[in-house]
Amino acid sequence: MLGISGLYESEELFKELIENISSGVAIYETTDQGKNFTISEMNKAGLSICDVTRKEIIGKNLSTLFPKVEDFVFLDALRRVWKTGNPEHSPTGFYQASRVSGWTEIYIYKLSSGKVVAIFDQQSEIIEAREILSHKKIEEELQKSETEKSTILESLLEFIVYQTKDNSIIWANKAAADSVNSVPEELVGRKCYQVWNDRNDPCEGCPVVKSLKSKKPEISEINTPDDRVWRVAGYPVKDNDNNIIGVVETTLDITERRTMAQKVEERSEALSVLNKIISLGNESKSLQEYLLKSYDQVLDIVGFDRGGIYFYNNKTNHNILVYHKNIHPDYIAAIEDVDITQGLFSKVFDKDKLCYFEDFSEFMENSKEFGVYSTVSVPLRSKDEYVGSLNLTSPTHQILSKNKLDLLESIGKQMGIIIQKFESEKLLKESEEKFRKAFLQADLYRDIFAHDINNILQNIHSSAELSSLYLNNPEKLNTISELYEIIHEQVERGRKLIKNVRKINEIEDSEIELEKIEIFQVLNKAIEFLKNSFQARTLDVKINSQKKKTYVYANNLLLDVFDNILINAVRHNSSTKIEIEIEIKKEKLKRENYIRMEFNDNGLGISDYRKKSIFEKGKRKSQRSRGLGLGLSLVKKIVDSYQGDIWVEDRTKGDYKQGSKFVVLLHETL
Template sequence: MQTNTVLQMNPLDHIGLPVVVFADDYSILQVNCLFSKLFSGAGEGVVGKSFSDVVASFFTEEGLALPGSEFPENYFEPSNPLVQLTTIGINVGRNKTLHWYRVVFSPGNIHNNRSGQIVVTFTDVTGLVGEANTQKQIALAKNEWENTVDAIQDIVTIQNKDMEIVRANKVAHELFGFQLGELKGRKCHEVFFRTEGPCPGCPILKAEQESFPQTGLMYNELLGKTFRVSFFPIFDEDGEIYQFVHVAKDVSQYLEDASEKNRLMAAIEQTSDSVVMTDLNGIIKYVNSVFEQVSGYSREEVLGKKTNVLRSGEHNQRFYQSMWETLLAKKVWRGKLRNRHKNGTLYTEDVTIVPVLGSGGEIINFVATKRDITREEQLEQQLHHATRIEALGTLAGGIAHDFNNILSAMIGYGEMAKGKLDRNHSAQGDIQQILNGGDRAVDLIKQILTFGRHESHGEFHVVKLQRILRESIEFLRPSIPATIELIHEIDETCSSVYADPSQLYQVIMNLCTNSRQAIGDGHGIIKIRLREVDARDGGAVFGLNSHANRYILLDIIDTGCGVEDVNLPKLFDPFFTTKPKEQGTGLGLAVVHGIIKKHNGEIRVSSKSGKGTVVSIYLPVDGRGYEGKKMPAILRQGGNERIMIIDDEILLVNVLSACLKKVGYRVTSYIDSIEAVTAFRENPNCCDLVITDMLMPNMTGAELAREMLSIRKELPIIMLTGYSEHFNKEKSIQIGLKEYLFKPVKNEILRTIVRKVLDNGENIDH
């Protein structure tokens, strides 16, 4: 029982003064018995009630009128970490006798050892304010001082108007190395700052001038500490200041923490990532400057709003639900978010959201760090695109040689079969379809090689686009249905351009094929228009990134199905197509775009769904003038010369041999390059012309040519290749070859070139 009694005793009852402990919202946490006795009319159960509500009815009108005693809310600030004092009048007892009390507020953690509490003591000083200062009252004052002020861990002194210390607490003596009582009579600035006069900005001067408490920060060099110094005026019976209560609290650590906080905030402001802090409901409480830059929203526009102001609509509800489940489980969430800029554009962020936990383990905030990775995603897409194209080029290079060999045999035998049959034979159409398929396969391989490796097998020279257009139109007419009208408007006065004719021919064929497919089986019009425009005039070339003054403008116009707006930006992307699989590979326009760029030109597309398409190509005018290119007249294609053919593909050897034998040539063929060189070495005059493949086992065509030319320098050699990454026409000329041809070669073209090489013994451009 004794133990239980001890445990139930209130430790505040041991203090010989009325004491109350309340929280920073003024709610009472604990009182002692003397407080209950002083405010006996307050009723039972004061714990939890507002301090001012409990004691306000006991204050006298005269007491509340004392200077500096607008008590408690208007005077006392719970957030102030300093000890604060005031004097109030209280009606005591049944007779409501006026008593004056010195009230001391000091920070503490008495109740349940929790911080943020205020301990208030009441000391009856009626005798000091009113009648004679008896010995008993002096003892009471001494007891008050020892029980309260000496227990305070801040510097507390009472000073007169001359700044002389009247009393000082224990901390003041110890901190500056004085024995108790030695500070009395010394001036404040002499003790604390070792100066002869008041420190600049001393709060006591302002307190005396304004008759109101003053507070300021002062740095003490002797101690190397910063103090928050407060002076509270004490008034006499006539309302005149006669003393000051001086309180100095060491706030060095507080300022250091504040400085650390400021440094942290500065770091957050200077980071390259967006930082956002929200409450538990996703309400934005803080954003840094990077957030403003990335999102386009200012702080003022988003503070107090939910983060969904940034939502793009690209994530479904399940996405956000999963995010919140992770966060509310006190786990870190990481992922990518597509957000919407203030201007409506979308951007991608790499986001990490961290739940911030309070001292009790509860979530109090969420902090998100977000890095804008929009540009990185674009670069990644470009890299993926480049890798895909490189893979395409590698694949094309790997199969081109063998594939072209197969096509050469197929087309060669097809042409020979077609030539053996009567023109009206029923198989003529079937064979022609085989040849058309072969031609389409050849074009596809060329497109893949051109796009994948950015290669061109042709040559650039000054040409007239009018001539290329007329030839293209003549070639196109048979393939254009009667339901589609092919119109052309060609200005014959247009200047020349510096271009590769074969590539421009490919551009025209691709674009016109697209137009024909866009019109489909219905009626329509394809219009080809050629004219010359001046970039300085604006108009037709307005907005052109021109580096030349004059351009040749080629328009391909159709009345087909058109292109939807959403697809226009993708037209030149590789593999993008709106056609059925059997009609397009998605490489045509990408190849066209690449060719025009290599010609220093521009390409524009204007289209509306259901209203047709206009493709405009701008090629810079060449100022060197057109000289034309005269082709030698073809008199004959046959002969009786001796020709050696070397190729490791037996089908190709057979078709080439048959093609040339048909027009009278005497052909010797080899499928082994070593065997061919051996035979030539034994009899260098065994042939009048050599036709060799490039890529062969044991010895390449280039090695074979060098060996033969070292034996017989004037020997005419024609190189055929399905594909070679490291050998081109320039290198073939350096070796001394007469021609360098890409498979497959039409029979008629091969016979023509063979004849010209044999007749002239010099290089032929064809």
């Protein structure tokens, strides 16, 4: 076994040690009293870290190779160490130029020969750390100076241990001995696995053992029970005949480096996810599309597969389930509309903070029966306003890290802002549309009302003038009576016109509530009213239907629909006997059941030209055309509110003068 003094006498061994350690070592010299420096040598680790070759750097001027080195303050540190001889530690800094860029931490020492040594490490595998400088061949002085080599090895933070083939320690540097509160001399002769792991045999997967078998360098990262991470490397040492005579072990605590790398990676992941959430908000054409895409994205992040999105009603303090995925059908009924101020749900839904339940059965005993084991509820917030919650659930036990939970909170804030944006845009569009409709309706009603009321007033005025002329003529008493009847009829017509305008406004200003209506009861009332209103006319009204009772979705305004259609059939009819035949039957359209009602009359009919416009308010082409008042506008509006349809045809196809057929389609209900 070689002794320590023997090791120090071996220049080749020192060279081997420096060449194989994992820290970078670079040696500089100056020819102008410390103003400029050239690179004399760099070991394999340094060349690898900087991604250069010896040919590229040896003998080259540092400032020429790296113009930005002045800004990096490394050159100033070299000058100070060369001038004072005092070693310096340069904290982690970032060097960036067109050639190389990255983070590094450097230790600088002056050798007795006047040269300056820099020892440095790569700081992260995620942040590219190609650094420093250009190099030259190690000088003959380094090969001859055992003291200088020892200074370098003893200055390293990395543990350096030279072992025999059976893992007995021959030599160790100060850092290795300090790690076990000892001195290098006390480690000699002991097994490495005894010293650092208190074992009786080599550690499983040890890179030193592997390197002896593979006859080449082996490097591994090893986690120890104290949660530290070590970079352990084994480098075989060979004699002149290429026989392995020992092995160099280097060990470096890279826990901080790994922690830094992990934080950078997690931060990068978080930014990527948040950017995706924001991008989906910009790409989605509707709130529904955004909820669908963003929710799947969030489920993937945490590895859950079910849950839902709730919107908050600030008037009732209820959360309403607006979107859900893979939730058990029996579970939905219990959670689709919840009071977040009461009982269990006051614990699940917090307006201000995320709520995470690793085992939800602690709060709801039978939750696992519905596929709910672990769950997390994330508040959706837009600035200071709570807009709802994001609920994520797993049927299996899931543990979420603090970083994941922090990310979910950030996602909740972004989604809340985007949801609020969609809602604001929706309200703005609805407001604009309502204003536009109100403006058009006001203009429309003004024209129609003015037209019809003018006709009514003109008829009243004409009748009143004729009455005054005939008042003193006994022979015209019958005529005067007829004129009074006309006046009464016109007053009634005006009352009906005002009533229709009010009903149209009621329909457009309120939400229509539909119910189950039996149409024969309503239809018979309309027929009775028709006969009482036109007692002087001969009416023949028939109903043809296979059923005596038929139900549709409608409301009390259905009577106005029938009234208007029947009254128009009489008013616009010059026949001595007015015939109205009503056909009622079932019809199926697009897999939905309808009741089809056909009102056939023998009136004057409606030309194809007028068929297109009679249901459209204000579409009269001239004031001379015979108007139907607001009646059919009202009918169309009511039927549309039932999600039904109405149109007019010729009773005899191709000949409109034979009368009209008004067709009404209404949704059937049982």
